[in-house]
Amino acid sequence: MTSQNEQIEIPLSKNKMFLTLLGAIAFVGLGLWFLINPPKSNHWLLGNPTLIFIIGLASILFFGLVAVTIFRKFSDKKPGLIINKQGITDNSSGVSAGLIPWTDIQEIKMSQVMSQKFLMFIVSNPQDYLDKVTNPLKRNAMKMNYKTYGSPISISSNALKTNFDELQKLLEYKMNEYKS
Structure with missing residues (x-):
């Protein structure tokens, strides 16, 4: 944090954003796996292919949006x-x-x-x-x-x-x- 002319600026943390981006990409990958090759299970809930598809799709959409947002923030030069x-x-x-x-x-x-x-x-x-x-x-x-x-x-x-x-x-x- 820097203080100048009664103004405090807190910069964006590229390290924190990078780690979050990696996590988001991992969840997009998990979602793709659920869509392409869903895990097999005899469990009454986790063995439901429709539920696995919905979870996979939701994971791709949500974490894909998170990844895009973070990726765009990397080029942002303004303080956080x-x-x-x-x-x-x-x-x-x-x-x-x-x-x-x-x-x-x-x-x-x-x-x-x-x-x-x-x-x-x-x-x-x-x-x-x-x-x-x-x-x-x-x-x-x-x-x-x-x-x-x-x-x-x-x-x-x-x-x-x-x-x-x-x-x-x-x-x-x-x-x-x-x-x-």
């Missing part, structure tokens, strides 16, 4: 996160919200799904963030976040050169500093 007196500019994922002004942020909450931690930004005007998104996949992902967690905006440290605890402390500190 910019924190300044205007707010937080998010460029950390495929569903980044862009500029989130401090005046819009009511609360920053930590959420967790399995072992994955992320920060939810409770904003005063969530529909505005959904309305400005033109990509239907991105909009649907943000709508799902909104319905599930109460906000369309979430940030994790997965693609950033920082860890989750440092990110949470920094953002909460800066929110208190800029909102007071």
Whole structure:
């Protein structure tokens, strides 16, 4: 992290993104295997060829989209996160919200799904963030976040050169500093 003129920039972590890309490619490969040569089983559930086909197809579609998104992020020269007196500019994922002004942020909450931690930004005007998104996949992902967690905006440290605890402390500190 570098601080210059009251601006903190957190770069994207190419190492973390590369490891995630490898994992996504592995799951695409697993999905292809399920479609081309599904494993044989006498198990009542895992032996169901229709279920194996659906799992394989879902794996290819979801993890293929993840792989494409990460691959595109590799050429992105912009910082993953910019924190300044205007707010937080998010460029950390495929569903980044862009500029989130401090005046819009009511609360920053930590959420967790399995072992994955992320920060939810409770904003005063969530529909505005959904309305400005033109990509239907991105909009649907943000709508799902909104319905599930109460906000369309979430940030994790997965693609950033920082860890989750440092990110949470920094953002909460800066929110208190800029909102007071």
